[in-house]
Amino acid sequence: xDQAPVLVSALLAGAVGFLLLMAAASMLALFKGAxxxxxxxxxxxxxxxxxxxGSPMVYGVxxxxxxxxxxxxxxxxxxxxxxxxxxxxxxxxxxxxxSDAARDQWVEDFxxxxxxxxxxxxxxxxxxxxxxxxxxxxxxxKAREKQNDPYNAALxxxxxxxxxxxxxxxxxxPDLLLHLMRPLLEDWEHVAAVCASALPPPSQGLxxxxxxxxxxxxxxxxxxxxxxxxxxxxxxxxxxxxxRSAVExxxxxGRGVRQLFRQIYRTKQKLVFLPAPVSWSRAPGxxxxxxxxxxxxxxxxxxxxxxFSVRLLRPLIESSALLLAAASLYLGWIHPGLAALxxxxxxxxxxxxxxxxxxxxxxADPGTRDPGYVTRLFLTAIPENLGYRQLRNLFLIAGxxxx
Amino acid sequence: MTSHAGLAPAVxxxxxxxxxxxxxVLFFSLLLIRQLARGKALRRASTRSEAVxxxxxxxxxxxxxxxxxxxxxxxxxENHREDVAETLLSFHGTVSGGARDRLxxxxxxxxxVHEWCHDGGSRDLIRRRSxxxxxxxxxxxxxxxxxxxxxxxxxxxDSDEEIxxxxxxxxxxxxxxxxxxxVFLMALGPNRFARAVLAEDLRRQSAALCADVVPEVxxxxxxxxxxxxxxxxxxxxxxxxxxxxxPLIEHADRDxxxxxxxxxxxxxxxxxxxxxxxxxxxxxGDSESSSLAGIAAERLNIRLKEKQ
Numbered sequence: 001x002d003q004a005p006v007l008v009s010a011l012l013a014g015a016v017g018f019l020l021l022m023a024a025a026s027m028l029a030l031f032k033g034a035x036x037x038x039x040x041x042x043x044x045x046x047x048x049x050x051x052x053x054g055s056p057m058v059y060g061v062x063x064x065x066x067x068x069x070x071x072x073x074x075x076x077x078x079x080x081x082x083x084x085x086x087x088x089x090x091x092x093x094x095x096x097x098x099s100d101a102a103r104d105q106w107v108e109d110f111x112x113x114x115x116x117x118x119x120x121x122x123x124x125x126x127x128x129x130x131x132x133x134x135x136x137x138x139x140x141x142k143a144r145e146k147q148n149d150p151y152n153a154a155l156x157x158x159x160x161x162x163x164x165x166x167x168x169x170x171x172x173x174p175d176l177l178l179h180l181m182r183p184l185l186e187d188w189e190h191v192a193a194v195c196a197s198a199l200p201p202p203s204q205g206l207x208x209x210x211x212x213x214x215x216x217x218x219x220x221x222x223x224x225x226x227x228x229x230x231x232x233x234x235x236x237x238x239x240x241x242x243x244r245s246a247v248e249x250x251x252x253x254g255r256g257v258r259q260l261f262r263q264i265y266r267t268k269q270k271l272v273f274l275p276a277p278v279s280w281s282r283a284p285g286x287x288x289x290x291x292x293x294x295x296x297x298x299x300x301x302x303x304x305x306x307x308f309s310v311r312l313l314r315p316l317i318e319s320s321a322l323l324l325a326a327a328s329l330y331l332g333w334i335h336p337g338l339a340a341l342x343x344x345x346x347x348x349x350x351x352x353x354x355x356x357x358x359x360x361x362x363x364a365d366p367g368t369r370d371p372g373y374v375t376r377l378f379l380t381a382i383p384e385n386l387g388y389r390q391l392r393n394l395f396l397i398a399g400x401x402x403x
Numbered sequence: 404m405t406s407h408a409g410l411a412p413a414v415x416x417x418x419x420x421x422x423x424x425x426x427x428v429l430f431f432s433l434l435l436i437r438q439l440a441r442g443k444a445l446r447r448a449s450t451r452s453e454a455v456x457x458x459x460x461x462x463x464x465x466x467x468x469x470x471x472x473x474x475x476x477x478x479x480x481e482n483h484r485e486d487v488a489e490t491l492l493s494f495h496g497t498v499s500g501g502a503r504d505r506l507x508x509x510x511x512x513x514x515x516v517h518e519w520c521h522d523g524g525s526r527d528l529i530r531r532r533s534x535x536x537x538x539x540x541x542x543x544x545x546x547x548x549x550x551x552x553x554x555x556x557x558x559x560x561d562s563d564e565e566i567x568x569x570x571x572x573x574x575x576x577x578x579x580x581x582x583x584x585x586v587f588l589m590a591l592g593p594n595r596f597a598r599a600v601l602a603e604d605l606r607r608q609s610a611a612l613c614a615d616v617v618p619e620v621x622x623x624x625x626x627x628x629x630x631x632x633x634x635x636x637x638x639x640x641x642x643x644x645x646x647x648x649x650p651l652i653e654h655a656d657r658d659x660x661x662x663x664x665x666x667x668x669x670x671x672x673x674x675x676x677x678x679x680x681x682x683x684x685x686x687x688g689d690s691e692s693s694s695l696a697g698i699a700a701e702r703l704n705i706r707l708k709e710k711q
Contacts, residue, residue, distance in 0.1 A: 013416075020420065042529060045565045046536060048600055056638045057599040185596035186564070337414040344417065348424040352431070359431045362438040367445030374442075378435055 005333035008324060012338055015321035016345040022314050023349035026221065027356060033220030034360035036228050040275055041365050049178040053085055058185070060088035060160030061177050061241070065168075066150040067095060070102035075109055081166060082135040086177040089164075090136035092154040097144030112139055126153055151253040155244075163247060165240045165257060169296065171200075172239060172279040180241040183272040192246035192269035193261070196278045197223055197238035199361075202373040203283040209380040210388055211284035211293060216377075217357045218297075219275065227273030230265055233258055236297045237281025291395055298399045312400045315393035318346050322390065347385045354381035452486045455479060459490040466509060467494070467502045473509065480513060488515055488537065495540050507544030516541055516550050523554050528563060535566045539573030548577050559585060568597050575604040583608055584616045591620065591631040598631060602638045609636075613644045621645075626656050633662035637669065645670045652679040652696075657689065664695035668702035677705050 052058050063081050067074050082091050095103060106112065112129035131137035140153050155163070162184065164177060173179075180194045199215055218235055226232050234240065234257045242260070247253065250263035264271055284290040298311060325342040328334040358378045362369070462475035480487055491506055498506065510516050515537075522534035535558055541547040542555060555577070558570035571589055574582040583605075590601040605612065613636075620632045633651065636643050648670060651663035660683070667680060680703070683696035699705075 013412075016416070016420075043565070045532060046569075048596075051600050051603055052596075055599040055603065056640070057595060057602060057634060182596055185599060186594055188595055189593065335414070337417045341417040341420060344420050344424060348420070352424050352427045355428055355431045355435075359435045359438065362435065362442065366438055367442035367449075369442075371439045371442055374435070374439065378432075 005328070008328045008333050009338060012321055012325055012328070012334065012342055015317050015324075016341050018317055019314070019321070019345040019349060022309070023345070023353060026217075026353050029221040029225040030217070030353065030356050030360055032228060033223070033225035034364045036224040036273075037220065037275055037361070038364040040224075048182065049085070049175045052178045052181060052185075053087060053175075055087060058087045058178075058181055059162045060090070061086050061162045061164050061181070062154075062158030062160040062244075063089060063091045063164040063166065063177075064151055064154040064158065065091060065093050065166065066154070067093065067106075068097060068144070070098065070105040070109075075106070077168070078110075080172075080174075082137060083174060084172075084177050085174045086181075088160065089177060090138060090158070090160065092157045093137060093139045094150040094154050095139060095141045096150045098141065103141060106139065110137060110139070112137075128157065155247060155252060158244070161244050163242050163244050165242070166279070167234075167236065167238055167281070169281055170237050170239060170279045171282060173277075176239060176278045177241065179276055179278045180239065180274065183274065184241060184243070187270070188243075190270050191272055192264045192267070193240055193242035194272045194274055195223075195227075195232060195234060195238050195240045195261075196274035196276055197235045198275060198277040198280040200237070200280045200283040202370060203285075205285070206380065206383060207287045207290050208283045208285065209377055210384045211290050212377060213354050213357065213380055213384055214290075214293075215281060215283075216361060217353065220357055220360065223273050224275055227271065230271075232261060232271045232273050234261065235281075236293060237279060239279040294392065294395055295399055298396065311396050315396040319390065319393045319397065322346060347389070350385035350389050351381045354384055452483070452489075455483050455486055456490055459483070459487060460493070463490060463494065463506070463509075466505055467498060469505075473512070476509070476513070484515075487513065491515070492537055492540055504544050507541040507547050510541050511544070511547050511550060516547050520551055520554055523558065531561075532563065532565050532569070535561075535569040535573070539569045539576070542573045543576040556582060556585070559589065564594070564597070568600060571597075571601055572604050575601070575608065578608065580611065580615075583611060587612055587616050588620075590635060591628050593627075598635060599638075602635045605635070606639045606641070609639050609641060609643065617645070621651065626659060629654075630656070630658050630662055633659065633666050637662065637666045639669075641669065642671070643669045646673040647676060648672055649675040649679040652676065652683055657692070660689075660692055661695060664692060664699055667696075667699035672703065677703065680705060 063084065065078060065081055067078065078091070078093060095106060098106070107129065111132045113132055115128045115130055117128055127141040129139040129141070131139070138157050140150075140157050142150065142153050151165075162181070164180070166172060166176075176196070180196055183194045184191055197219060199219055200212065203209075203212070215235075215237070222233050223235050223238075240257060242264075246264050246267070246269060247260065249267060250260055253260060254263070261271060281293070284293050321342050325334065325339040329336060329339040355378055358374065358381070362374060459476065459479060462473075465472065466476070476487060488510075491510055494503075494506055507516075519534040519537045519541075522530045523538060525531045525534070535555075538547075538551055538555065542551055551573075555570040555573045558566055559574070561567050561570070567589070571586040574586050586601060587605060590598045590605065592598070617632060617636065620628050623629065629651070636645075643666065645666075648663050648667055651659055652667065654660050654663065664680070664683060667676070670676075672680070680696050680699050684693050684700055686693055686696075
């Protein structure tokens, strides 16, 4: 029993060291991300969307979308995808696991006509429809099966050399495809995919601001910084334009976009991150929304050593260290200084990282946001790290364990 | 109760960590204050610009309509030089001919063109880009071209892609034959985006290009250049004065064959080329090629059965 305080102190010291190390790495990534963002904004130039819109040299794009219901917002989203601006584009829509009533709703709304296909391989061919509207819409109906299989079904029906994936929870501008197309056209030989994401517009409420801080850090680190290190990962609210040949070389969509990105990097092709305001995630309206966003983000990012340390190891060590420090302090096993150090390594570094993200973004792109909002965002770093962060750690651990 | 383990190091580490975090937060707070002040100044300048631009636009409309009165513009020139330039350039793409010349003359008279020429030599990339974009607009006007000299031609070798593109667009407007050739060759490079943008600008010069540089490139035998040329000619979507496409329709490279067949309906082809189309339509190996040949034959009124 006499050894317990020594052991606990050693464990806590180790946890503090780990947390400080993680914070230092995150700070470095924030600086790198801000520098990349600044570089992008400096090199941002004339908008050639209108020229590209009229050019037959722009490759055709197949936008792939999967729906699992026929709710009005879903149908509205599909209408918006059909109205994207591009010289040649089609929408390949997969209706996955829909009831007959829901399927009929789609058929009626989009004036779908069945297309007869010959069965290939062993099983029957999935039902396919085309729209009699002027829009280029192909619909594939299939039963619900394993993850990302619907995207492979869409790939089979797609006919253009470029594929677009638009996150289901994203807001986007009609010129989205034209903006994403430019980096591909500039270096078709070496660039395999372009991923665009921007921050959501300012919104009111603590949950929205905490959500904005999370998105800001993610955008700077996982987007801008990781892209420059050749490790880009999809971010919630992002849209991806990818060469069909790259998807086929990777053996289809496999286990998701992240897996696809890793395959692309393995073939020594480039992925470009476009931090332009062409698509962005909606800001969370409540804490329930915030948790939902977190869950969604985690579902997109299963596996990988970096995520293992950021999404499981750090939250686990941090939560355990805080609990252990509180219990040990209560039992009188550790000096209050060590308990304070644990708190500081968790909360203090969190605040420092959040304020750094806000300020670095302002440095990269000054004057574009309302000063009042920026100040409120800066101050939100305090409640974010004193309460929400600890809860978030528990959500992350639970989410990771649930798979 | 036991004694506290590692007391001294814990306190020392606490102080070090606390100081580090405090310094960090303080540093970022100060930086934020500075940035907010800077942002505020930028927003104030932007508000001032928004206030003055409608009046400037109004004055420019009058000048475009033929009014010789430049007093309103000159009145704002000292305090709102950048706004005058921006408003003037906002007419890019919306005016042409005499109206465009009036705007360019105004830019020259106000000393803006010389200022942009100076900025075009700047080492600051942003300033240089902005200047070259503006010069590309005004070089449609001959006196401006004289003021610009060979700056645009030299900028075709700039290290920045954006500047090269702006210079190329400006040179297309200047319509000098040697410059057109340089721009056309630039458009044939691997950057497909530049090709798409320049194809639109070069469309107006299609006749001059087809008389000289296009046949040369098509006969060069360099597959990538030939492919890019055929693609660009098809993108112009207008009648092309080329009659000899037979070697390309029967080229070993499939991409070249396809591109040539896409272009064929836009050309007045000779007998050999027409016969090549018939042969391509009859060939069964490549469905895309034969269907394109079929379309070309139909557009060119070639009767496939009779020829066969």
